[in-house]
Amino acid sequence: DQQVKQNSPSLSVQEGRISILNCDYTNSMFDYFLWYKKYPAEGPTFLISISSIKDKNEDGRFTVFLNKSAKHLSLHIVPSQPGDSAVYFCAASASADSWGKFQFGAGTQVVVTP
Amino acid sequence: GAGVSQSPRYKVAKRGQDVALRCDPISGHVSLFWYQQALGQGPEFLTYFQNEAQLDKSGLPSDRFFAERPEGSVSTLKIQRTQQEDSAVYLCASSFTGRDTQYFGPGTRLTVL
Numbered sequence: 756d757q758q759v760k761q762n763s764p765s766l767s768v769q770e771g772r773i774s775i776l777n778c779d780y781t782n783s784m785f786d787y788f789l790w791y792k793k794y795p796a797e798g799p800t801f802l803i804s805i806s807s808i809k810d811k812n813e814d815g816r817f818t819v820f821l822n823k824s825a826k827h828l829s830l831h832i833v834p835s836q837p838g839d840s841a842v843y844f845c846a847a848s849a850s851a852d853s854w855g856k857f858q859f860g861a862g863t864q865v866v867v868t869p
Numbered sequence: 870g871a872g873v874s875q876s877p878r879y880k881v882a883k884r885g886q887d888v889a890l891r892c893d894p895i896s897g898h899v900s901l902f903w904y905q906q907a908l909g910q911g912p913e914f915l916t917y918f919q920n921e922a923q924l925d926k927s928g929l930p931s932d933r934f935f936a937e938r939p940e941g942s943v944s945t946l947k948i949q950r951t952q953q954e955d956s957a958v959y960l961c962a963s964s965f966t967g968r969d970t971q972y973f974g975p976g977t978r979l980t981v982l
Contacts, residue, residue: 759911761911764909787968791973797975797976798873798875798960798962798973798974798975798976799912799973801971801972844911844912846911848968850968854900854917854924854925854968856914856917856925857914857971859904859911859913860911861909861910861911862909862910862911
């Protein structure tokens with residue numbers, strides 16, 4: 756069963772505008788979340804994380820929001836740049852696990868147009 | 870280099886052939902993970918090592934899949950008698966501990982004909 760879902764397979768946004776990527780999860784034990792970015796023919800690279808004790812984390816142009824009651828997180832990219840065109844994966848883990856086993860969503864392809 | 874490296878980057882195998890995929894984690898990283906990524910999907914967990922100990926192999930799809938990390942650094946994922954459904958990108962990741970950020974290698978794209 757898919758415990759982490761990214762329901763939008765693709766997103767197109769104009770350069771300079773905001774990109775909003777969404778991720779939903781079903782396992783209430785998940786308490787640590789990551790976003791990864793992936794370019795073609797490369798492995799995923801870590802972007803930003805958030806733990807369940809927070810509802811927001813910022814790093815430069817990237818902000819992740821966590822809504823625990825809705826089991827929903829989102830990644831905001833402001834302003835979007837052409838180099839942001841990539842596939843974005845959200846991932847979740849539960850500290851109750853003996854180790855940090857991450858479940859990944861299927862990814863959202865972002866295309867930033869000039 | 871400083872990152873996770875994997876070899877080969879591309880592998881084409883005939884059905885029934887055995888393959889071995891190699892992962893060199895970041896030096897000093899205790900934890901090592903293997904993932905399988907099918908086209909259009911996210912990475913799916915295969916197995917986890919802490920040093921040389923394989924602590925979780927619940928994601929290995931069949932007994933044709935075998936992974937080892939004998940000295941707690943380099944790891945090999947072996948697939949015996951490959952089938953067409955094994956075609957995927959195999960990603961390796963490492964982290965300092967099991968719970969922190971995982972750093973991924975570029976992957977090995979396996980195509981089984």
